[in-house]
Amino acid sequence: MALGPSPHIPGLSMSYSRTLVCFANSRKTSGRCVAGKEFRNGKPSEWFRPVSSRVSHEVSEEERRYQDGRDPQLLEILTVPCLSPQPLPHQQENHLLDPGLYWQREGTLPWVDVKDWLDAPPSLWGNGQSSYAFLNNRVPDGYEDGTSLYLVSVDSLRVLVGPKSTDYPKRIVRGEFIYQGATYRMSITDPVLERHYLNGNDGQYSREKAVLCVSLGDPF
Numbered sequence: 001m002a003l004g005p006s007p008h009i010p011g012l013s014m015s016y017s018r019t020l021v022c023f024a025n026s027r028k029t030s031g032r033c034v035a036g037k038e039f040r041n042g043k044p045s046e047w048f049r050p051v052s053s054r055v056s057h058e059v060s061e062e063e064r065r066y067q068d069g070r071d072p073q074l075l076e077i078l079t080v081p082c083l084s085p086q087p088l089p090h091q092q093e094n095h096l097l098d099p100g101l102y103w104q105r106e107g108t109l110p111w112v113d114v115k116d117w118l119d120a121p122p123s124l125w126g127n128g129q130s131s132y133a134f135l136n137n138r139v140p141d142g143y144e145d146g147t148s149l150y151l152v153s154v155d156s157l158r159v160l161v162g163p164k165s166t167d168y169p170k171r172i173v174r175g176e177f178i179y180q181g182a183t184y185r186m187s188i189t190d191p192v193l194e195r196h197y198l199n200g201n202d203g204q205y206s207r208e209k210a211v212l213c214v215s216l217g218d219p220f
Contacts, residue, residue, distance in 0.1 A: 018095065019079045020048045021109045021117065022072050023151055023213040026189035031058030033189075033215065035093070035149055037117055039077050039106075044117045047149045050080045050097040056218065057086075059097065067102040074190075075114070077106040090216055092146035114211055119150045124214055127182045133164045134174065135185035141219060148216035154179055157210035159188065162202035173197045177212065186214070 020036035021044070027033075031052070038045035050064075051057035065071060072078050081098040088094060109117075125145075129138040158176040163169050173194045176185040188194055197205065 015083055017079050017081045018048050018050075019077065019106060022074055022076050022078060023117075024149075024190075024215060025064075025072055025074065026215070027191050027194075028058040028189070029056045031060045032064060033057075034059050034064055034072060035213070035215065036078075037151070039109075047093040047147070048080075048095060049091065049093045049149065050082065051086055051094045052097060052099070057094065063097060063099050064103060066105055070105075072103065072105070075109045075111065077109060079104045079106060087146070089146065090144040090219070091148040093149060114151075115153070117151055118153055118211070120152070121147075121150055121180075123180055123182060124150060124152075124184060125216055130185075133185075134187070135176070135183055137184065137186045138220070139216060144216065150214050151211065152179055152214060153209070153211050155209065157207045157212065159197055159205040159207065160185070161197045161200065161205070171198060171202065175212070177210070 019039045021039050022034065022036045024035040025032055031054075033049070035047065035049040038048050050059060052059055052063060061071070066078075080095075080103050081101040082095045083098050084096050086094040086096045124136070125139045126143060127136045129140055130136055131138055154177040156177065160174040160176060162171055164172050173188045174185055175188045176183065178184075188197075
């Protein structure tokens with residue numbers, strides 16, 4: 001029984017690799033959405049998201065691990081082997097990963113340097129479209145611009161823990177914040193933060209001076 005990916009899979013060859021700072025390792029369907037900004041000569045470059053060949057593009061544990069079995073952590077600098085660009089209308093940053101090769105850890109970006117990697121869009125893909133119990137968390141089809149990732153700083157993040165409604169008793173974790181004068185309420189999908197709050201009591205919790213990686217998901 002194989003314990004991990006082999007160094008190479010016949011029929012596949014690595015076309016290129018990308019080195020990035022990891023700003024997201026969030027849950028997505030049966031796997032994760034990993035994303036970050038390319039690290040070029042110590043400076044930030046374009047957003048980059050490695051994806052699998054599955055319909056929903058999530059990355060499995062086996063596909064995203066280092067050779068020592070570890071999972072990429074936020075702010076780690078890592079190199080990802082890729083096979084080809086896989087841009088979508090709403091996610092131009094996607095690249096098909098090479099499932100036969102390990103990812104490689106290169107180092108860690110110091111927290112004090114995160115400010116140099118922030119984005120400053122006028123809004124998070126526009127406002128005015130919301131789903132139940134959320135706020136400004138949807139974008140109408142056709143209004144996407146190809147950019148699906150932002151790293152933004154907010155004065156405070158209010159974490160809401162508890163059932164979404166009386167008809168939906170399962171507990172969820174949401175984040176509410178103000179960006180450029182607009183209020184947003186979105187799902188928190190970082191599994192570490194989500195587990196931390198689900199392990200506690202229902203309620204509202206405040207985190208000051210937060211940095212958020214916000215992602216535009218697939219069409220719903």
